[in-house]
Amino acid sequence: MSEGVALAHLEDAIRTRLDAVHVEVVDMSGGCGQAFEVIIVSPIFSGKNRLMRHRLVNSALRDEIAQIHAFTQKDFTPEEWAKAQASS
């Protein structure tokens, strides 16, 4: 079995490798570091469709994702994120 990934490490990796301006990481595994839900806000997503964004994240976090059981992501550009925040 793999040992999972530390939440802080994942958050840090997202910020640095994906130029994220806002990151939310939730550990859904109850602490064993095997399941994460993340929200990523980064300007690098602009002009890219959903599949391209996910591929970008998947490849930037390849090693981390390989170690965990479940990874679910929502990707926004800063503009989309502002709009989503305003409407909620």
Add this chain to the structure above:
Amino acid sequence: MSFSLSRSIAGTARTRSFLAATSLRSAFSPSKSLPLSVRVLQGQQARFLSETARSAIDNAVKSSPVVLFMKGTPEFPQCGFSRATIQILSLQGVDPEKFAAFNVLEDDELRSGIKEYSNWPTIPQLYVNGEFIGGCDILIAMHQSGELSELLDEAKVLVLDEEAAKSEGAEEEAAKKSE
């Protein structure tokens, strides 16, 4: 040997009964078309996948217009993400005659091979007419935005109820006449 992969894929029963719930088919509004899916990238990672495994997965992908690689079966999904995906496809009203599911838990080579083949790290994975559409997150988002029903409608993989089929046929004829 990768021989076992092709055999077990071929031997994997297509499961069609999940669409017992197709009458729940959600309404969709045919409107402008969107280029939703991007061709599968089969870059550098391809070299780790044996030719036999690749061609077996090729065949699986082409075995039906809608193909889902999942954990468990449509009746008994063995993972919440696979379950959510089946529920979405069922709600959308995918035609069982045009659907095939492959259980990656039955075959380790398929389980790892499909990740390399699609260059996608997680299961489930959905293909429509040979094109990779995405995993669970993408399908949920597309389902909520209406993009998925457009895509499935355009791919002509939905069950049409008789009235819809009739009126569509009539529309097509009318369109032909007006040409």
